[in-house]
Amino acid sequence: MSEPAGPAAPRHRLLVVDDEPDLLTLYELTLLREGHDIETARSLEEARERLAAARFDVLITDLRLPDGSGLELLHELERAGDRTEKSIVVTAYGSAAHAVEALKAGAFDYLTKPVDLRQFRTVVASALGRAPAGAAPLTRPAAAPARPAERLPAALPAAAPGPAVGLPQTAFERLLGRSPAMRAVRERIERVARSMAPVLVQGESGTGKELVARAIHERSSRGAGPFVAINCGAIPEALIEAELFGHRKGAFTGAQEDRPGVFQAAQGGTLFLDEIGELPLPMQTRLLRAVQERAVRPVGATAELPVDVRLLSATHRDLAAEVAAGRFRQDLYYRLNVIEIPLPPLRERREDLPLLVEAVLQRLAAEAGTPPAALAPEALAALAVQPLPGNVRELENRLHRALALSHGGPLGPDDLDLPPAPAGAGAAGELAGLALRAGLAVDADGSLHSPTPPAPPVSPVAPPPPTPEQVAATFAVLLQDPVRLPERLEPWLDGIERLLLVRALELHHGNRTAAGARLGLTLRQMRYRMARLGILRPEDGGEPGEPPRPGAAS
Numbered sequence: 146m147s148e149p150a151g152p153a154a155p156r157h158r159l160l161v162v163d164d165e166p167d168l169l170t171l172y173e174l175t176l177l178r179e180g181h182d183i184e185t186a187r188s189l190e191e192a193r194e195r196l197a198a199a200r201f202d203v204l205i206t207d208l209r210l211p212d213g214s215g216l217e218l219l220h221e222l223e224r225a226g227d228r229t230e231k232s233i234v235v236t237a238y239g240s241a242a243h244a245v246e247a248l249k250a251g252a253f254d255y256l257t258k259p260v261d262l263r264q265f266r267t268v269v270a271s272a273l274g275r276a277p278a279g280a281a282p283l284t285r286p287a288a289a290p291a292r293p294a295e296r297l298p299a300a301l302p303a304a305a306p307g308p309a310v311g312l313p314q315t316a317f318e319r320l321l322g323r324s325p326a327m328r329a330v331r332e333r334i335e336r337v338a339r340s341m342a343p344v345l346v347q348g349e350s351g352t353g354k355e356l357v358a359r360a361i362h363e364r365s366s367r368g369a370g371p372f373v374a375i376n377c378g379a380i381p382e383a384l385i386e387a388e389l390f391g392h393r394k395g396a397f398t399g400a401q402e403d404r405p406g407v408f409q410a411a412q413g414g415t416l417f418l419d420e421i422g423e424l425p426l427p428m429q430t431r432l433l434r435a436v437q438e439r440a441v442r443p444v445g446a447t448a449e450l451p452v453d454v455r456l457l458s459a460t461h462r463d464l465a466a467e468v469a470a471g472r473f474r475q476d477l478y479y480r481l482n483v484i485e486i487p488l489p490p491l492r493e494r495r496e497d498l499p500l501l502v503e504a505v506l507q508r509l510a511a512e513a514g515t516p517p518a519a520l521a522p523e524a525l526a527a528l529a530v531q532p533l534p535g536n537v538r539e540l541e542n543r544l545h546r547a548l549a550l551s552h553g554g555p556l557g558p559d560d561l562d563l564p565p566a567p568a569g570a571g572a573a574g575e576l577a578g579l580a581l582r583a584g585l586a587v588d589a590d591g592s593l594h595s596p597t598p599p600a601p602p603v604s605p606v607a608p609p610p611p612t613p614e615q616v617a618a619t620f621a622v623l624l625q626d627p628v629r630l631p632e633r634l635e636p637w638l639d640g641i642e643r644l645l646l647v648r649a650l651e652l653h654h655g656n657r658t659a660a661g662a663r664l665g666l667t668l669r670q671m672r673y674r675m676a677r678l679g680i681l682r683p684e685d686g687g688e689p690g691e692p693p694r695p696g697a698a699s
């Protein structure tokens with residue numbers, strides 16, 4: 146049994162709800178020994194009274210109570226909006242569905258009956274954001290480095306190279322994107338970070354799954370603990386068990402010393418199982434057991450070691466389809482996929498391209514100690530029509546390579562070494578280029594507008610020009626994405642009209658009569674429209690589509 150917490154440990158207030166008197170006493174004694182203040186309740190009704198009278202740090206409730214489900218308390222706290230209690234739900238043995246339901250309802254964590262008291266103390270301590278009082282650290286061999294993932298050949302690097310001063314420091318800050326999809330991802334990260342619920346991040350390669358996992362870890366109460374990432378698809382099958390759970394000296398040829406696995410390395414922190422869909426079936430069974438028991442047995446060991454780890458996983462596969470095909474265990478899928486975060490491919494959120502390009506160029510410049518390079522608008526337009534199957538990583542690699550080979554000046558389309566634009570993208574690319582020349586501007590919300598105010602036609606002060614990157618990327622997006630609609634129709638239609646007039650003028654070498662006739666307009670109508678949209682011909686003192694200059698003839 147552990148010693149009472151020292152005088153320095155802050156006292157926490159806990160409410161325990163269970164209708165079995167013996168269990169209630171056991172929980173109470175255990176928590177009192179940890180130095181907490183405890184209140185108890187035997188029914189929903191009693192619990193509601195206690196919760197109405199006071200605030201608690203943690204609520205521990207049995208799921209099945211005489212007058213209803215413990216989940217009702219969670220929902221009521223959630224509805225209240227201003228309650229900060231973390232909830233731990235105790236469920237019957239083997240009822241995975243209830244555990245999942247509790248986590249989805251916002252429970253911080255769950256325990257299964259019969260409750261293991263050591264696990265009970267660990268989960269409570271984790272909810273309180275501290276180590277259990279007097280607890281020996283859950284076994285990590287003394288020889289083990291703090292983050293063995295850094296030296297495990299199959300594991301991903303535990304930390305990205307440190308960002309330069311002034312660049313975003315946290316994974317959450319590094320996760321860029323103003324698209325609705327990325328906003329939803331960030332919101333979900335903030336929500337799930339508060340609990341222990343397992344999260345499955347689903348997305349194509351390079352979409353940022355690991356970045357999301359790091360962001361969840363950082364923002365969780367385990368943020369100060371280790372984050373250990375392992376790529377399940379990169380480990381030879383024979384070694385997976387030892388990599389995950391560790392091994393004892395002599396357990397197999399070459400095992401010359403005890404070695405911890407990633408579960409032990411992530412003790413008190415987060416374990417990120419990347420490419421979980423690649424885990425062979427027999428290992429899925431062992432992993433499920435570890436998840437259920439919260440304990441692992443190193444290869445060659447006789448006893449299990451308790452582990453306190455939050456599990457995050459990721460896959461590029463459709464795991465539900467893998468389950469249907471019999472390649473992934475349904476019960477494990479159920480356990481890992483309590484909360485899902487889908488990450489859209491970059492081609493479905495092209496409006497994020499300019500921001501990502503800028504951030505990557507800035508980071509690369511900071512790493513090289515040079516001023517940031519620029520990307521020519523045509524290069525961005527060319528990127529915007531590419532499928533980019535490698536997503537953000539591919540973007541990073543292309544920019545990196547382009548920078549390495551460039552001779553200075555803005556990076557052009559050729560520097561990016563892009564494959565030919567896919568069929569059907571030509572029109573979008575061409576129009577994106579046209580949009581550039583037409584000087585269409587794009588609002589932050591993605592809507593297009595003419596850079597000139599509708600009136601007067603000849604303005605003494607030209608409006609600030611749009612950034613070509615915004616024009617190219619957003620216009621390409623609008624053309625490619627049939628679902629996206631402009632938020633303000635009028636300026637958008639003006640933008641299209643402007644494009645078509647400029648195009649007709651280009652085709653007819655600036656001849657307004659011919660260009661108008663091509664579009665079924667009289668010269669008078671053509672003049673009116675050009676004036677309204679501020680379109681000048683070269684002989685008027687500008688390129689087609691250029692905003693009017695002060696004093697230029699119309």
Ligand SMILES: Nc1ncnc2c1ncn2[C@@H]1O[C@H](COP(=O)(O)OP(=O)(O)OP(=O)(O)O)[C@@H](O)[C@H]1O
Nearest residue numbers: 319320321322349350351352353354355356537538
């Ligand atoms: N939204 C984003 N904002 C900024 N950078 C991003 C974003 N998404 C991904 N990245 C960057 O792209 C690169 C790839 O991201 P990450 O490794 O997280 O992807 P992944 O989906 O885990 O890839 P894989 O499946 O291949 O392991 C990283 O350098 C990451 O920082």
